[in-house]
Amino acid sequence: MRKVITFGTFDVLHIGHVNILKRAKKLGDYLIVGVSSDALNFSKKQRYPVYPESERLEIIRSLSCVDEVFIEDSLELKGEYIKKFKADVLVMGDDWLGRFDEYNDLCKVSYLPRTSGVSTTELISQIKKYN
Ligand code: C2G
Numbered sequence: 575m576r577k578v579i580t581f582g583t584f585d586v587l588h589i590g591h592v593n594i595l596k597r598a599k600k601l602g603d604y605l606i607v608g609v610s611s612d613a614l615n616f617s618k619k620q621r622y623p624v625y626p627e628s629e630r631l632e633i634i635r636s637l638s639c640v641d642e643v644f645i646e647d648s649l650e651l652k653g654e655y656i657k658k659f660k661a662d663v664l665v666m667g668d669d670w671l672g673r674f675d676e677y678n679d680l681c682k683v684s685y686l687p688r689t690s691g692v693s694t695t696e697l698i699s700q701i702k703k704y705n
Pocket residue numbers: 581582583584585590591594610646649665666667668669670687688689690691692693694
């Protein structure tokens with residue numbers, strides 16, 4: 575069984591998130607998703623996600639292409655997560671191109687193209703315009 579692991583916040587779920595998860599699953603048989611914690615998100619972006627981690631975890635768990643989920647507590651723990659889940663492939667969007675090449679020693683690292691024209695940040699600013 576070929577295991578694929580990927581990570582993300584997946585706040586305000588949109589088609590770009592679904593596309594990357596479906597494509598990640600196609601690279602193997604079993605898809606594990608590390609959902610970034612609220613605290614990790616705050617440390618990265620200085621704001622909390624719209625949906626709390628418990629809800630983001632449950633939403634991602636409910637997708638048919640996802641087999642297993644867990645909370646990602648730190649960006650620096652990727653190597654530990656890859657070993658713990660015995661992942662064969664690490665998938666990230668190409669906005670992270672080159673950032674995780676160090677894990678090539680542990681598994682294959684694959685960057686997939688982002689879906690253009692959609693992002694959580696753009697959705698939030700669009701929603702703010704609806705009064
Ligand atoms: N994504 C995509 N297309 C978009 C938007 C996002 O393919 N239009 C991908 C990203 O490249 C990422 C995944 O969807 O691989 C999740 O995106 P985010 O929720 O923005 O996650 P991010 O903040 O990049 O967190 O440990 C890594 C980080 O936690 C990733």
